[in-house]
Amino acid sequence: MQNNLFIYNSLSKKKELFIPLHEPFVGLYVCGPTVYSNAHLGHARPAILFDLLDRYLLHLGYKVRYVRNITDVGHLEDENAGEGEDRITKKARQEKLEPMEVVQKYLNTYHKNLEQLNTLPPSIEPRASGHIIEQQELIKEILDKGFAYVVNGSVYFDVLKYNGKYNYGKLSGRILEDLQSNTRVLDGQDEKRNSFDFALWKKAAPEHIMKWPSPWSIGFPGWHLECSAMSTKYLGEEFDIHGGGMDLMFPHHECEIAQSTAAHGKESVRYWIHNNMITINGQKMARSLGNFITLDQLFSGDHPMLLQPYSPMTIRFFILQAHYRSTVDFSNEALQAAEKGLQKLMKAVSTLNKLKAADSSAFDTEKLKEKCYEALNDDLNSPVLLSHLFEAVKFINSVSDGNEKIDEAGLKAIKELFNTFIFGILGLKDETKGKEDEHLTGELINIIVDLRQDAKNRKEWDVSDKIRQTLKELGIVIKDRKDGADWERE
RNA sequence: GGUCGGUUAACCGAGUGGCUAGGUAGCGGUCUGCAAAACCGUUUACGGCGGUUCGAAUCCGCCACCGACCUCCA
Known part of the structure; x- marks a missing residue:
């Protein structure tokens, strides 16, 4: 080995x-x-x-x-x-x-x-x-x-x-x-x-x-x-x-x-x-100094110094964006920047999955892969690794915009690369996925319930009953009220 | 006081003696019915003073400031 x-x-x-x-x-x-x-x-x-x-x-x-x-x-x-x-x-x-x-x-x-x-x-x-x-x-x-x-x-x-x-x-x-x-x-x-x-x-x-x-x-x-x-x-x-x-x-x-x-x-x-240490206002964060923010507080936003909650992956990305032997200073600005950066990376991952292959490619995935390993091999330099991955993000977006091309092999290679480094090694994950689906489902049901209400208003009972019955089979129960309808999961 | 480390642009944060790190924010543009996203371009840098060198943010010296450890601490 x-x-x-x-x-x-x-x-x-x-x-x-x-x-x-x-x-x-x-x-x-x-x-x-x-x-x-x-x-x-x-x-x-x-x-x-x-x-x-x-x-x-x-x-x-x-x-x-x-x-x-x-x-x-x-x-x-x-x-x-x-x-x-x-x-x-x-x-x-x-x-x-x-x-x-x-x-x-x-x-x-x-x-x-x-x-x-x-x-x-x-x-x-x-x-x-x-x-x-x-x-x-x-x-x-x-x-x-x-x-x-x-x-x-x-x-x-x-x-x-x-x-x-x-x-x-x-x-x-x-x-x-x-x-x-x-x-x-x-x-x-x-x-x-x-x-x-x-x-x-x-x-x-x-x-x-x-x-x-x-x-x-x-x-x-x-x-x-x-x-x-x-x-x-x-x-x-x-x-x-x-x-x-x-x-x-x-x-x-x-x-x-x-x-x-x-x-x-x-x-x-x-x-x-x-x-190295994480600092807050330039000073080491420590229990004994009383200047700490717990992880639960970061995730919920429940702390006077926090302008908003920060998700676990934002914290992970924030920490990975600095080299481990440097101090990292906590600030809302820095965490917000990390949040946006992570979103950009994750968005590129989903864009990548939608790209269509062309017959030629202008991107050297082999070279990128080499640089990624080089970064990790150099004392686990995760910030440099991320900077290389963002080069690929830029390219992916350009392909998506029709300004660049990627072939089948390149597409496959870059997907593998992302999978290995972003998810496998950096241990990041897409937090929006589950939430988005959840949210989307809710909105879709709202539309359906709305359409059923329209049907009811037109006294198209067979339509409204069919919708109610079909939704019930999917575990969604409609509850008619005086002023419209509510729904909930069984 | 001792030991060690740091000082990079609006913010975060990499870095090799000569080659645009990257992210976020700003500005201008492209695209778009509008908006968003994306893309292109772009503005503020390397704490100070010397030295080595053809050339230093990068090496050396001095100074300033900040921090860590010297008690439990991730």
Whole structure:
């Protein structure tokens, strides 16, 4: 199997040719959300980027195992000793729910939203709470190798010792001395040998709800452990691609690298891919900043900053129109432009299906196809891919207007091309189709009911009865009222 | 303060040392009974100052501004 896909590896900071470890299999691990509130626009970005990657790899013929975790154990709200309460527990207390009810509630909307965005589901969606044993096993391994220490029932990763043998900070470009001098001094860290050490296992306070027994204490796993444990379980000690948002690079992914390397004695991830942030008024959109717009709000238009609702495909197109390593700034103007652009593309698809073949063609579909692959192979450059597709749109419209010609073969090729790239790889779909048909049907029935009323007015009862009967057979019931007639579906 | 990244026309957003990205909006035209759509043409660009080069928005340096990470975060 051959490909020419170059992806930007955050670890080497270079575009590298993608070569999977065990062809034709590809292992892809992506950090999913912590489910304690509704998914917002920012969550859509990695979902769509890695869906694009998943779809493209599948298209190239790889067998992809796509693992995307759900963090349902929660992270500490603040690190001050004793006051730390994890976000899920906090939400559970606020909403008077079981922690797992909180998790389920927001996991359900997350799934619904991602389906609306037309992302393919991952192959495995493991949850942190379901892998406590695996996480404990990993802690034991790290302890055995001497890269962790136990204090008062908690286990901490010994960064300094790790850094003596390996290189802590290689992904995010941190230097340990800098970290030492720059890290804020926080209270309650006296258990740690160094401020940059991080917890693998935390002893739980008595009032803590989510806790499990372990050799060290009744407690809960550390913040970064789940990804190391679950990626190893489902993809192996070494696997191809690990993805996530740029904001996770440090400390989350850095700690993951340290944990896995400490336990297995080797690097686990071959290609790190990080998507950039979505900003709003130039600032990162984040739950903790309170400046987010949820996907449900975008789809319904129910948010003070939204001038109108935006459909899931508009959001998808909007995100695909920017390269994943750039920030994208939210604005109504930009989303409206995306909406129009998507409409233009979809309209061209239906125009294409109506085109008549001529005996000659002035369009080089082979060349276009090449350029499309080139764009994707160049670090998944979806905006450039779209710009190439719009060249074809222009040509299709010209043919439709009679200014250009396309032959049978060209027509077939361009249909295939559109099908592959627009629907198959970019994962777009025509949202107007169903709605239009629905609407059209309604209007057609209105006309028929109107004509029946005319017949009734002329006392042409056989005609009006025939219409009523025929419609009934189709499941449309006419209800005569004093001033005209209504209809409804059975 | 440390590390990293960004600054492209009205808006969004690509980009290679020399060749019109693309989308949206605007303007003019073609088509059309009217309108819409479509098509053709078209106006505002590469933060500032230097340097390298025959030539730089693209490479280098300095400056300005913005942002991300350094705490949970997609």
